[in-house]
Amino acid sequence: MTRVPLTLSINGEMHELLVAPHWTLLYVLRTVIGLSGAKENCLEAECGVCTVLLDGKAVNSCILLAEQCRGRSIVTIEGLGTSGQLHPLQEAFIRHGAVQCGYCIPGMILTAKSFLDETSGRVPTRDEIREAISGTLCRCTGYQKIIDAIAAVAAETKGGT
Amino acid sequence: MRANRNLVAGQRLPRLDGAPKVTGRFVYGADFALPGTLYGKVLRSQVPHARIVRIDTGRARAMPGVRAVITAADIPATRFGNAIKDQTVFATDTIRFLGHPLAAIAATSVEAAEQALAAIEVEVEALPALYDPEAALASGAPLLHRDWHDYVALPFISRDGNVAGRTRMHGGDVAAAFAQAHRVYENRFTTALQHAGYTEPRAASAAWDGGDTLTVWTNAQLPFEVQTTLADILGMPTSRIRVIVPGVGGGFGGKLRIGVEHFAALLARQCGRPVKMVTTSEEELIAAHPRQAAIITLKTGVDRDGRILARQGRVIVDCGAYSGSGPGTGAVALQCLVGPYRTPNLEMESLAVYTNKVPSGSFRAPSGPMANFAVESQMDMIADDLGIDPLELRLRNIVRDGDTGPAGEVLRAVSIEECLRRAADAIGWHDRRPAPGRGKGIACSWWMTTGGSSGVYLKLNTDGSVNLASGAVELGTAALTGAAQVLAEQLTLDLEDIRIAPVDTQSTPYDYGAQGSRTAFSVGNACIAAAEDLRRQAFAVVARHLGLPADEMRLQGKCVVAGEHRVPLSEVARLSQLGGGGLIAHGTAINPPPAYDAARVENHPLPVWNTPSFHAHAADLSVDRDTGEITIHRYVVVQDVGYAINPTYIEGQIEGGVSQGLGQALSEEIVYSDGRVLNANLTDYKMPTSLDVPPIESILVECPSQAGPYGAKGVGEPPCIEPPATVANAIAAATGLWVTSLPITAEKVLLSLRKEYPQAVDHRDSARD
Amino acid sequence: MSFTVHHPASVSDAVALAERYGADGRFLAGGTDLIIQIHRKRLASQHLIDLTGLAELRAIEDAGDEIRIGALATHKAIERNPLFQGALVALAEAARVVGGHQVRNVGTVGGNIANASPAADVVAPLLALEAEVVLQGAAATRRVRLRDFLAGPGRTMRGDGELVREVHVAKPPPRSATAFLKAGRRKAMEISVVCVAARLTLDDAGRCAAARIALGAVSATTMRAEAAERALEGALLTDDVLRDAGRLAAGACHPIDDVRASARYRRLLVEALVPRALARCVERISGRRS
Incomplete structure (x- = not known):
């Protein structure tokens, strides 16, 4: 099968790859590079577990061709923080009991980050936060503690993170 | 809640696996892959019921990248199953549902495997199909399992043709009581197939070591059941099958029964390489283990004051093509259909019935929501008809401490009155119809804490920490964090001092599994027993070391205290390693069922409920009279948890359970037409989004049990039981009518308001208050 | 599933590629529908012409009497643009309820129109606003009424080599x-x-x-x-x-x-x-x- 060369910037690191044109960013992250923080489920942009940041904005990596990311910056959950140095959102999700099975959580946290950066400079309302995460399904939590966690970070940081 | 004197148990501590989960480092079953793995895919039938004429895999075998192809012809036709061994790995001669596995392929990529699937030629001859369980019960209906009589089944199960299980509970004289009743009400309720909706698809990786030992990494809820099922299928001793559970991205009962492990194991054996399988959303919706659709008829006789004289009910659960969890699910519906009400005369029957649809499973509180939807909707209809407040009607009928339950058991730690009153207070019951089109509803129930045994091993480490090895899987509920809190409390440790070992059937002790609201309860109890063992051994080590009597020692502040001496547990571990091979402790637990009257129950796997919990829910919602749209403003749950081991995660269970229950109430259904699923994708299978779930207020009641750790009762399943009934009753308060078919979509509401929908009970012309 | 992705540097390059590949070619904008259709095997294009790099198609311009929306304007851009907060707010209201934030961050107005789903949210306000669509071909550019452009479910009057370049919406009169x-x-x-x-x-x-x-x-x-x-x-x-x-x-x-x-x-x-x-x-x- 044909492979085309592609350089991707992922979590600040440049990756020189050979990709098949139909490979999605999610496939490349999980199977080629070995970053499994972006999760796999519906593959049709309905569940949001595959969410990553593309030029700072939350996108579904399952329906984005890797080739569409040429020259753009990709951040996955692995690029946000580590166990030793958690991002404020990661810390808040733990503190507020927002994590159960955790499979949607990387996508939730990145969606929240993108949204808070978008509303930077003001504190979004709880309803706005509720709306902002509506593209990411969580089956465990009923969303309430996730919203608590995001609202707490929003209040601490005035939006942007 | 009562004052909590414990330092670790009962505290709102963060879960032990939080950091790896929020940083994306936690490895789930779907993430796990072995080096050099192949990828497996299953060919599934495109027709619901047919005789297989021919399956030709010749072209597929020759396709690039294909390394293994298996059909029924390649393996023994061993039957397996949970209650009834009625399934084979692949359809042998008969296809019984659309989605039935016909073949499996392993290839170097998912894509190559999918292309090869498309190259398999299948020729079939259609058979007349049955989609409606009532039609399957009719005399003269075709038998879906001609050999049903030869199937091996658990001894208590009563079967007959298309009936995979029949259970009865009875007491008193129902006919006489109906004859004397002031009023008799009879209603019919229907509910839909609901997928468990875990966000992580089912996944498994399998590898063979030298040909006779298999290791499977899977996101299963019951690794020990996977092990014995694989042993059945592969004809191998269980000890040669090792099942390891990496992480699980939600289960809710949907990952109880075997998923794709057997396909991975068979393919890996054939090609001598590791094989990984992950299901697609389409496979999940056409061929996983959803909650059964049910048809419930309920007849209730009451006196002038609304006191229940008799109840007669019949529950039909649609098992689909194979029995799965159907017989047990049908059976437990009966206790739920009686409800937490004094019922002097009762006659309840459940039937689990085969049809040509997806084999169903046991989703969280398996038949609880369906039975509760029936009984609690009807309680409100009765209240409305008699002109009695629905809360008052319930208070007149609820069970009290010392009453007998449906199986004749004595009920203890009964808290239903407190739950009802507090839920009513919290929702503002005095103002039940605050505005036109707005109404408040209430519903209550009881539920069991499932029994089954648990074992744990503890290993004391030289840094003073303790490894906890349990065969119970952490599904995400934080039940293992809860058990660890109990353990830490017992050993005077901090929660962070407990390390939870990954589940591995080779090294972790047996556990009946992460199911039935039992994990924190039962593993917690095993931890208490193991802590006692660890203390005993630690005291013996210190006694030998210091020459002091062990019976005067105690644990305090992570130390063994003996008179003036304080020996840290880290030192105990070191001493034990020097002279005793290290310190390993063991504990087990089982919660025996209470005594009951066997004459009242027939063919029931769980004839009497262990350590029941009690709960009440209330909702405040609006109905858009022009579109039928429902908007829930507030939702209140009052749940008796016995003792809140970790209030944060109990609230998490409540909030998540309510969300799933609201999905069942309002939007979720796997829709079949002529044996085909019309919505096999997450665009049209509608689970609640963040905008669909209202603010949920959790109120925890602690009426301690005699059996659970610190008085705890089972917590996980109950929150999804009452939402459908609560919503139905609130809609009725707002509109004067009950929709008796789940999900209660906006379409059904609007058509009911216009008298264009038959499955509704309309009291608008006779409303009394 | 095999195709080539092309990355034209300009609109005219994109149109030239489309002209060359005809029915085998397909423009790729946000891809929020296209990639799903390819994966469901409902679509088998051999050449995808990726428009992502064409910044000139992203603009939303106030041109006096009308507003010109570049085909690559995302739903998020519509939702956030102050031009759609007054008399044209229906457009923002529609853009705001397309999928989740992740889809709105990449899904485009041009894609929504060219896709011609009868349920496309943004198309309804555009139709109520009597929008016009600018189609650019290799030889000519033409401006057609949106209502004429929509031919059926998934069908439009766009030729194989034509690109939906812009959508024009006239500003409504006072009141x-x-x-x-x-x-x-x-x-x-x-x-x-x-x-x-x-x-x-x-x-x-x-x-x-x-x-x-x-x-x-x-x-x-x-x-x-x-x-x-x-x-x-x-x-x-x-x-x-x-x-x-x-x-x-x-x-x-x-x-x-x-x-x-x-x-x-x-x-x-x-x-x-x-x-x-x-x-x-x-x-x-x-x-x-x-």
């Missing part, structure tokens, strides 16, 4: 307002069971000077409810008049039964939502609610 309403089973992540967009202009006496009503998911393409529009024009917009418009619109549509809803329910929704959308326009014009 005008728009509104968009959508019904689905959930409150987010829904493909419309029905959506309704309305544009209303009142005269100084408070009578209806012009009304435009677009209905989504109730016929082969997003449609205009013209009988209802005519019944409104010149009338004082009493509740009865609005209700009649709803009935006329419901009578004019051709909904189907599917897994999302019955035709009957869709018709009842049109009957309910059309008066509601019109009433919202009236409120917005009279400044009672923004």
Whole structure:
């Protein structure tokens, strides 16, 4: 099968790859590079577990061709923080009991980050936060503690993170 | 809640696996892959019921990248199953549902495997199909399992043709009581197939070591059941099958029964390489283990004051093509259909019935929501008809401490009155119809804490920490964090001092599994027993070391205290390693069922409920009279948890359970037409989004049990039981009518308001208050 | 599944590629629908012409009498743009309910139009606003009415080599307002069971000077409810008049039964939502609610 060369910037690191044109960013992250923080489920942009940041904005990596990311910056959950140095959102999700099975959580946290950066400079309302995460399904939590966690970070940081 | 004197148990501590989960480092079953793995895919039938004429895999075998192809012809036709061994790995001669596995392929990529699937030629001859369980019960209906009589089944199960299980509970004289009743009400309720909706698809990786030992990494809820099922299928001793559970991205009962492990194991054996399988959303919706659709008829006789004289009910659960969890699910519906009400005369029957649809499973509180939807909707209809407040009607009928339950058991730690009153207070019951089109509803129930045994091993480490090895899987509920809190409390440790070992059937002790609201309860109890063992051994080590009597020692502040001496547990571990091979402790637990009257129950796997919990829910919602749209403003749950081991995660269970229950109430259904699923994708299978779930207020009641750790009762399943009934009753308060078919979509509401929908009970012309 | 992705450096390069590959070529904008269709094997294009790099197609410009929306303007860009906060707010209201934030961050207006789904949310307000579509081919550029552009479910009058370059929306006269309403089973992540967009202009006496009503998911393409529009024009917009418009619109549509809803329910929704959308326009014009 044909492979085309592609350089991707992922979590600040440049990756020189050979990709098949139909490979999605999610496939490349999980199977080629070995970053499994972006999760796999519906593959049709309905569940949001595959969410990553593309030029700072939350996108579904399952329906984005890797080739569409040429020259753009990709951040996955692995690029946000580590166990030793958690991002404020990661810390808040733990503190507020927002994590159960955790499979949607990387996508939730990145969606929240993108949204808070978008509303930077003001504190979004709880309803706005509720709306902002509506593209990411969580089956465990009923969303309430996730919203608590995001609202707490929003209040601490005035939006942007 | 009562004052909590414990330092670790009962505290709102963060879960032990939080950091790896929020940083994306936690490895789930779907993430796990072995080096050099192949990828497996299953060919599934495109027709619901047919005789297989021919399956030709010749072209597929020759396709690039294909390394293994298996059909029924390649393996023994061993039957397996949970209650009834009625399934084979692949359809042998008969296809019984659309989605039935016909073949499996392993290839170097998912894509190559999918292309090869498309190259398999299948020729079939259609058979007349049955989609409606009532039609399957009719005399003269075709038998879906001609050999049903030869199937091996658990001894208590009563079967007959298309009936995979029949259970009865009875007491008193129902006919006489109906004859004397002031009023008799009879209603019919229907509910839909609901997928468990875990966000992580089912996944498994399998590898063979030298040909006779298999290791499977899977996101299963019951690794020990996977092990014995694989042993059945592969004809191998269980000890040669090792099942390891990496992480699980939600289960809710949907990952109880075997998923794709057997396909991975068979393919890996054939090609001598590791094989990984992950299901697609389409496979999940056409061929996983959803909650059964049910048809419930309920007849209730009451006196002038609304006191229940008799109840007669019949529950039909649609098992689909194979029995799965159907017989047990049908059976437990009966206790739920009686409800937490004094019922002097009762006659309840459940039937689990085969049809040509997806084999169903046991989703969280398996038949609880369906039975509760029936009984609690009807309680409100009765209240409305008699002109009695629905809360008052319930208070007149609820069970009290010392009453007998449906199986004749004595009920203890009964808290239903407190739950009802507090839920009513919290929702503002005095103002039940605050505005036109707005109404408040209430519903209550009881539920069991499932029994089954648990074992744990503890290993004391030289840094003073303790490894906890349990065969119970952490599904995400934080039940293992809860058990660890109990353990830490017992050993005077901090929660962070407990390390939870990954589940591995080779090294972790047996556990009946992460199911039935039992994990924190039962593993917690095993931890208490193991802590006692660890203390005993630690005291013996210190006694030998210091020459002091062990019976005067105690644990305090992570130390063994003996008179003036304080020996840290880290030192105990070191001493034990020097002279005793290290310190390993063991504990087990089982919660025996209470005594009951066997004459009242027939063919029931769980004839009497262990350590029941009690709960009440209330909702405040609006109905858009022009579109039928429902908007829930507030939702209140009052749940008796016995003792809140970790209030944060109990609230998490409540909030998540309510969300799933609201999905069942309002939007979720796997829709079949002529044996085909019309919505096999997450665009049209509608689970609640963040905008669909209202603010949920959790109120925890602690009426301690005699059996659970610190008085705890089972917590996980109950929150999804009452939402459908609560919503139905609130809609009725707002509109004067009950929709008796789940999900209660906006379409059904609007058509009911216009008298264009038959499955509704309309009291608008006779409303009394 | 095998194709080549092309990354043209300019619009004319993109159009030249499209011309060259004809029916084998396909423009790739946000890809939020295209990639799914390819993966479901409903589409087998051999050449994808990736427009992502063409910044010139992203602009949303105020050109005096009209607003020009570049085909690559994302739903998020529409939702956030102050040009769509006044009389054109229906566009922002529609853009805001397309998928989740992740989809709105990449999904484009041009893609939504070219896709021609009868349930496309953004198409309804554009149709109510009598938008025009600028199509660029290798040889010529033409400007067509959106209502003519939409030919059927998934079908448009766009030629193989033509690119949807821009959408033009005329600014409505004073005393005008728009509104968009959508019904689905959930409150987010829904493909419309029905959506309704309305544009209303009142005269100084408070009578209806012009009304435009677009209905989504109730016929082969997003449609205009013209009988209802005519019944409104010149009338004082009493509740009865609005209700009649709803009935006329419901009578004019051709909904189907599917897994999302019955035709009957869709018709009842049109009957309910059309008066509601019109009433919202009236409120917005009279400044009672923004």
